[in-house]
Amino acid sequence: SLVFANDDARAMMNLAGSELCHLPGLNSDGVFLPSGRLYMDLGSHPEFCTPECLNPWDVVRYALAGDRIMADLAAGASASPQLTDVRVRKGNVDYASRATWGCHESYSHRSGLSAMSGHLIPHLVSRICFTGAGGFNALAPGLEFMLSPRVAHLSSVISGDSTHARGIYHTKNEPLAGDGSYRLHLLCGESLCSHVACWLKVGTTALVVSLIEAGRCPGNGVQLGAPLTAMGMFARDPQCKVQARLLGGGLASAVAIQRHYLELAEANLDADFMPPWADEVCRQWRGVLDLLAGAPESAATTLDWAIKLAMYRNRLGRHQGIEWKDLPHWSIVLAALQDALQNTPHAGKQVGVDFVLASGSPLAPTVTALTGQLRRQGLKWEQFRAFLELRLELFEIDTRFGQLGGGGIFDSLDAAGVLTHRLDGVDDIDHAMTHPPARGRAHLRGNCIRQFAGDNGMISEDDRMETYRQKLDRVLAIMDKWPQIDRQKMIPTEEFA
Incomplete structure (x- = not known):
């Protein structure tokens, strides 16, 4: 499965904390990296956030760096005796x-x-x-x-x-x-x-x-x-x-x-x-x-x-027997059967094709009503099982499309040289995995992370434990100043990014 289990996700986060150059957040989950931030999102999903970027090349570069970081963490987690074959993908829907x-x-x-x-x-x-x-x-x-x-x-x-x-x-x-x-x-x-x-x-x-x-x-x-x-x-x-x-x-x-x-x-x-x-x-x-x-x-x-x-x-x-033009018709049939199932004692349960098509099935009246519709489209009930199998197969293909780490369908097509999606200037991905962008406040923050990583430092969203503060109120900040804080003249936290 490409869906994260809690143990898989936590193992990846633990590995990030032990293997990656980072500073932990004082009041937030996850770690701040020179190349972005990694944290646990809702549903036990590790989420990578790119740093602030000043051009679209850097956005793609750091998004790809995040992909590689996630793939490396999954590979590392897979080496654990308690876990095997941890996989990550990027996608936005879960069909299950x-x-x-x-x-x-x-x-x-x-x-x-x-x-x-x-x-x-x-x-x-x-x-x-x-x-x-x-x-x-x-x-x-x-x-x-x-x-x-x-x-x-x-x-x-x-x-x-x-x-x-x-x-x-x-x-x-x-x-x-x-x-x-x-x-x-x-x-x-x-x-x-x-x-x-x-x-x-x-x-x-x-x-x-x-x-x-x-x-x-x-x-x-x-x-x-x-x-x-x-x-x-x-x-x-x-x-x-x-x-x-x-x-x-x-x-x-x-x-x-x-x-x-x-x-x-x-x-x-x-x-x-x-x-x-x-x-x-x-x-x-x-x-x-x-x-x-x-x-x-x-x-x-x-x-x-x-x-x-x-x-x-x-x-x-x-796939014998099913054509692309048939999909809307079979989808209507499946929707009608699912609606009818809700009015039976089997509502909410998984039922098989044999149950649906059995002569004594509670869905028999619905099957009879749909038979004429299928005939008008040149379709037969004998194809219904093939449609359901195809549906699951296409869902799996879609899920594996964005799999990271070299085993995904997109990566395989790209490696075969059949795609035309690349842009000049989107390069140095390995460097971006461990270094911040060249300009802006992300550059300052990333260099601070590289400087203080391993020294028990933390990135804080308030000022209760700080002696020095880096003011990053401008996205395009280019000065690296660390004034010592006069606690009698501290500026409220909400004025700072």
């Missing part, structure tokens, strides 16, 4: 429990909440055409492919909740810097294997945030009448052609909305507020949108969701 975990993103900004949400939401809704992880709807009874399986778990447009009523836009707008900047916290995204998809996810979103900060109102003209509905439509359309209704009238596809944002970014490339890497982001952005004109086949070696879709269809091509 129907649970979801987000790949959270944070962006520094100085805009008001209302301005940010209104202009950013159309981008978040439509960017899934290239940022979707691909997979199946874990909440559906059958097999429903989605560009972004995370979308099925979003239930509102704007929300402050990150575990239940999740929204496209999260209102956790914390002041994690002392220079007037705030943290834009996004939880609608997904963990990605494709380098270019991950790079574009953060690069394009950062440019949209910059446009909003500068008052360019990038969402004007593409605000959606029903963003959550539109996101569901886009997530279920591998051709990337379906159109959603706009708030001001008219229709637009996900690609068309993305082109709107791209063109505004290109028109402002020379503006002072744009980052120095904006031109390269726009070039890659335009390239992937042009690529999606032939979706899904055109993106089948580049984007996570398209790679997976091609793989699933290829598997069906070798």
Whole structure:
């Protein structure tokens, strides 16, 4: 199984504490590394957080460094006599429990909440055409492919909740810097294997945030009448052609909305507020949108969701009796049977195909009612078992796709040279595993961790035990000063990040 057991996760965390260069948190679980932070998330899931990065290359670099750290910890834990074959994967849904975990993103900004949400939401809704992880709807009874399986778990447009009523836009707008900047916290995204998809996810979103900060109102003209509905439509359309209704009238596809944002970014490339890497982001952005004109086949070696879709269809091509076009029909049948089962003494229990199709089964009336529907689609009950077996097989393939440590499907395809997802400049991954980014407060913090690791130091979120403090109130901090604290003049902790 690729799902963590409590012992597996704890063994990895213990190994991190004994083997990695780190400082523990005084009042928080996990360890702070030069390359990020590792801690235990809900459900006994080890979670890696990258450091603050100043460009999309570093984001991908440190995300990949985190992957390697996690894979190494799993390999180390597997060597324990009490544990065997501990595996880790990156993914955002669990088909067994129907649970979801987000790949959270944070962006520094100085805009008001209302301005940010209104202009950013159309981008978040439509960017899934290239940022979707691909997979199946874990909440559906059958097999429903989605560009972004995370979308099925979003239930509102704007929300402050990150575990239940999740929204496209999260209102956790914390002041994690002392220079007037705030943290834009996004939880609608997904963990990605494709380098270019991950790079574009953060690069394009950062440019949209910059446009909003500068008052360019990038969402004007593409605000959606029903963003959550539109996101569901886009997530279920591998051709990337379906159109959603706009708030001001008219229709637009996900690609068309993305082109709107791209063109505004290109028109402002020379503006002072744009980052120095904006031109390269726009070039890659335009390239992937042009690529999606032939979706899904055109993106089948580049984007996570398209790679997976091609793989699933290829598997069906070798599975006798079941075709891709049949999946929606069998999914409807399975949903009807599950609904009928709830009205029997067997509600909530696992039942087999033989039980379902037996003449004396409590589901016999439902089976009879569905028989005509199957015949109209050219299907037979004899294929039902094959469909259920295929469903489990595809779930397993999806789960193994993002397995880390060299045994995953994506890594195997990449090693075989059949994928086209890499970007120049995403390199030095091994160095990033033990060193912080070259600039910013992550550089200062990471160097402090390297300096004080092993000296019984701890990273504290308050000041009760400190004699010296490193003030990291600016994300772009470049000075390394450690003034001695006059405890009579201490600044309240909440003023510091």
